[in-house]
Amino acid sequence: MDVSEAIRTKRAIRQFQQTPLKNDDILVILNAGRRAQSSKNSQPWQFIAITDKPILLALSKCGQWANHLAGAALGVAIVTPNPTEKFQTMFDAGQAAAYMQLAAWELGIGSCPASIYEDEKARHILRFPEEWFLRIALSFGYPLNENELISPPRKLGRKKIDEIVHWNSW
Numbered sequence: 813m814d815v816s817e818a819i820r821t822k823r824a825i826r827q828f829q830q831t832p833l834k835n836d837d838i839l840v841i842l843n844a845g846r847r848a849q850s851s852k853n854s855q856p857w858q859f860i861a862i863t864d865k866p867i868l869l870a871l872s873k874c875g876q877w878a879n880h881l882a883g884a885a886l887g888v889a890i891v892t893p894n895p896t897e898k899f900q901t902m903f904d905a906g907q908a909a910a911y912m913q914l915a916a917w918e919l920g921i922g923s924c925p926a927s928i929y930e931d932e933k934a935r936h937i938l939r940f941p942e943e944w945f946l947r948i949a950l951s952f953g954y955p956l957n958e959n960e961l962i963s964p965p966r967k968l969g970r971k972k973i974d975e976i977v978h979w980n981s982w
């Protein structure tokens with residue numbers, strides 16, 4: 813699968829098979845995040861890779877729409893410095909997330925972000941230090957519905973190019 817194909821076909825997957833991911837595949841995913849670009853190459857992230865089911869279940873309760881974490885084979889918490897202090901931080905975290913998700917998709921592994929609204933609860937569960945913050949975690953796993961790997965883009969897919977692109981000025 814080439815990059816354009818991965819970008820075109822990737823969709824959010826929220827229901828997963830219980831099959832564990834291979835360690836090599838987990839490392840491919842984490843390395844893709846590690847290789848992402850970042851502001852001034854600051855690499856403002858630590859990744860907490862979670863395969864422990866009780867921890868995934870607890871983390872799934874830290875956001876209103878985070879329940880897919882409970883069924884994931886792997887969760888990756890993208891822990892950053894305080895994102896309110898530098899606007900580039902969440903952009904950087906998003907780059908790492910996108911790289912991990914695309915690398916996973918190439919391996920037939922689906923994923924979905926989860927917004928972490930209860931970040932202090934998450935800190936207690938994952939035990940990261942107080943100068944670090946968690947706003948986004950990712951679920952990974954083989955899609956329960958394998959057809960989703962080869963389905964055409966969703967009906968409610970993306971806006972058309974002329975709805976979003978302005979040439980030279982707005």
Ligand SMILES: Cc1cc2nc3c(=O)[nH]c(=O)nc-3n(C[C@H](O)[C@H](O)[C@H](O)COP(=O)(O)O)c2cc1C
Pocket residue numbers: 822823824825826875877878880924925926927928948966968969
């Ligand atoms: C920053 C961000 C936060 C998101 N938070 C959640 C979330 O909390 N729960 C969830 O189920 N999906 C979440 N998503 C997934 C989006 O809903 C999904 O990417 C979007 O609907 C497009 O899905 P598609 O690629 O399958 O069309 C989030 C995505 C992003 C980029």
